Amino acid sequence: MGAQGQGHTNGKLKIGMYWASSCGGCDISLLEIGPRILDLIKVADVVFWPCVADFKYRDAAGYPDGYMDVCFYNGGVRSTEQEEVARLLRRKSKTLIAYGACAVGGGIPALANLKSRAEIYDVVYHQNPSTDNRGGVVPEPLHEVPQGELELPEFYPAVLRLKDVVPVDYEIPGCPPQADRVWESIQAVVSGAVPPRNAAVRVGCTEKSVCDECPREKRLVKIKAFRRHHQFRPEPGWCLLEQGILCMGPATRSGCGALCLKADMACEGCYGPPPNAEDQGTCMVGALGALLDVSTEDRAREMVAEIADPTGTFYRFSLSSSFMKLGK
């Protein structure tokens, strides 16, 4: 299905996909469109996709500028390598799409932004129980060996979003983006019915919050106490937040069709902040303020203390686009 080489023209769209600081789930999610991928390859050639075929950076570098019609970039930017490739793909693509929660808001890896590089190295190369590093070796960008100098990509002090390093045309949030939304986005690209280019435009999601799509019944009762899944069996069909399970629904953009909620799991917030908001965590703090059943300050403090890890929970997928984001 590949169409490597320069100047290959057959009237079909050229699409590419790249993985940076990510888990690989985004690449799989593109396949989640199922048999529709056969329709896709009727109209499009895959010209760069290191996860599924043997594409090298030099293949992409060999293309003329703007050769790829669409390039999906998944994963955050954590190293010089990922930034170099982001710049390369930006130049070779007519449309560059930040694909998935990591490229859009840093995702899970961005939680490491709460720690310094030294702390991360210490845990990963020295402290982890499974680490056997008797020499105490840590990666260095440059290393001298008898044969010459070896170079490794530099590990950045923080996880950046794709749009922190190159201009991005569209963003498709989600961990991973949900197949139907991906298919809609691909159809829009193929038919040319895309919204105006703007990094602020998100495609593959809708304009409301997850609560709006959630089929569970809202009884408009306030939260009496926070509980977790292992402590009780939530009543089916009733809003999990009202039952005391911390659900990110009110502070999360819709588009997934409330998939987790349909499986009795609380929303984790992977579609990022809702429209017109930048910072998902403060959105959730704002929402919880109105949802807790407290009448005294002491009880309010107690309930807040019951939340295990507010920062990690509220910013699970979007720390790089929180107010901790780097620069303006």
Place this chain on the structure above:
Amino acid sequence: MAETVTTGHASQTTAVAWEPRIIGFLCYWCSYTGADSAGTARMKYPPNMDIIKVMCSGRIDPELITTAFANGADAVVVLGCHIGDCHYISGNHKTMVRMPLMRRILEDLGIEPERFRHEWVSAAEGEKFSKLVAEVTEQVRELGPLDWPRLMRERGVGHGADLKAWGE
């Protein structure tokens, strides 16, 4: 110090010393009136707090607090009516949940607890208000500037500014 500055106004030749910049969100009905009464009673307090009047402390979106820090505030103070005194009955009930939660998040993000203060100040508590401003100003002066935008730049932005695209 052989050289002496011979020209220019005094304020132009000496470097401007850093002063704590505090953003205060005050509810209109109690705390702002309390600040007003401090002024009417001619109580002295440092001029370091920029007051933003809001109709209710329950109206203070937590994003306003983070926005203040992100744009260079050294400290943020949130003042509202005592519980039970809210003009809108339960506006400050929302504040009393949001602010302790914000405190936990700000600490995780590396902002010292002294830089975020949440108190109840009634319309009659001008003295409490003036003491509070003096206290926060002194605490922040000891901590020094937060300068969050610079902090964040140091951690990443522009890190790869001189990088070229792969293969160039």
